[in-house]
Amino acid sequence: MEVKYDLRFGNTAALLFYAIGEKPMKQLDLLDMFFPCLFVVEVEGKEKQEAEFDDVNLRIKAVRYHDSLYVGSSSRVSQILGRLCGTARGNQEKERKTAQLMQKQAASVICTTTDYMLLLQEDIRKYLEVLDDEELEVFVYLLSHFLIKVSEHTEECDPDILFPLDREVFEGIVYNGLKQLRRDTMEGYVNAYLWLLIGSLLRNESGRVLRLYDSSFINVNRTPSENDTLQDRLNYLFHPEEYESVYYGDELDRKYPGIEFYCDQCGAHLNEQDGFDDHMTPWECTACGYENEISEYVIYESQEDMRMGKKPLDPDDIMTAIARRREEVEK
Ligand SMILES: [Zn+2]
Structure with a gap:
């Protein structure tokens, strides 16, 4: 396994699996694991029923097969997944627009449903609490290393693969992530990881989340000011x-x-x-x-x-x- 230092959901979601020495789950399962009900809905159905996109609710409907959500051969669904996770290359404009709408809708739910953010935090806390001391140490190391590495390079966004990420949003994500990590508490680790997951998945839409959760309120401006790097x-x-x-x-x-x-x-x-x-x-x-x-x-x-x-x-x-x-x- 190899950690890739680009802010993409596929990469950030994988960090938890690398910490325990396991292969990351498939994209559909990762979305379902970290953002339940937002992108994927599990439906009753035949064992190997192809996943479908629900245009009304903007969600992927999939059945569970052998502990994993089944995608099948739907190229629409895999294109959308690739866009969200930052792996698909190609110029399928329709799927790109769809994935963008899903990001918007997800940001809306996170910003307007107070309980949803708490649910996300609670889930991540559960995933981290089952790690033993050594695994947790590796995870925190991977997280801080990842944040520092991505903070050092300005990623030229390839529009065929990734949605754009404005400098300001990118910096907000990285800064908040490291700030939380530095608290050196379980809550800090949970929040740091959540910032990374949200930033990498929602891209510019996470600007809304950033504005909502930025807690700094003191006006004795320190150097560096907001204008600093x-x-x-x-x-x-x-x-x-x-x-x-x-x-x-x-x-x-x-x-x-x-x-x-x-x-x-x-x-x-x-x-x-x-x-x-x-x-x-x-x-x-x-x-x-x-x-x-x-x-x-x-x-x-x-x-x-x-x-x-x-x-x-x-x-x-x-x-x-x-x-x-x-x-x-x-x-
Ligand atoms: Zn009072």
Whole structure:
């Protein structure tokens, strides 16, 4: 077995099988395994009944034969599968359009059905939990190696094989994947793998998922900013001590400009509450009455970091950034 470092569903889905030293399942089974009910529907039928495409529901209907979903000789179905998994070459425009519609529909389900994302996470967690320690270690290694390798090369997309992937979406997938992996928890591994699977399968349609799940909310802009390269952002992710905070905004009447505070008890957005002033501490949440500390010692990179018990940001670093901005503006 050989790991291929292209962001294609066929490659990312295979990583889990490589970790346990097994041959990956067939394409139809992989789609059914990682994205149940979205692309494939299992139907009752004769043992070797050819798979069909259901144009109304945009799903492949297949029967199970010897533990595997049976494709048979339908060239339409294999062309669609090849498009989704990133293996088919050819110019069958109809199948290409169909696969694209399936991607759109899948992104829609993932973004609008809250339970579906939870279901995906739960399934992947189940697959990872049955691995023994050594297999899990190999899997995490393969995952991080894969993410780093693909982050290093800009893949020229061959339009005959793959759907396009905008730079921004590609970087969002890789960045989020590595960020999750770096948490070094089971949940982080699950999320990292999910980012890879979604990004490789849905291609540009995963932009919708990215916008929905991007959790960073603090405006004390750090260098690198959004304009910096993926390598810069990854370097910051792994070596934050090499960077310092910069604040570019102009909300200088606030003590903590650009920083949003949330109630530790009920999660309410405190900045929006009547009479809130970030010079006042503690602030009693108007929703639940909890007294929240408002200070530079309780500022986190993201709500996620706070929930995960990560360390708050360096208070001196934040206050220096704000002071520097005040000086700049006063000049
Ligand atoms: Zn509250």
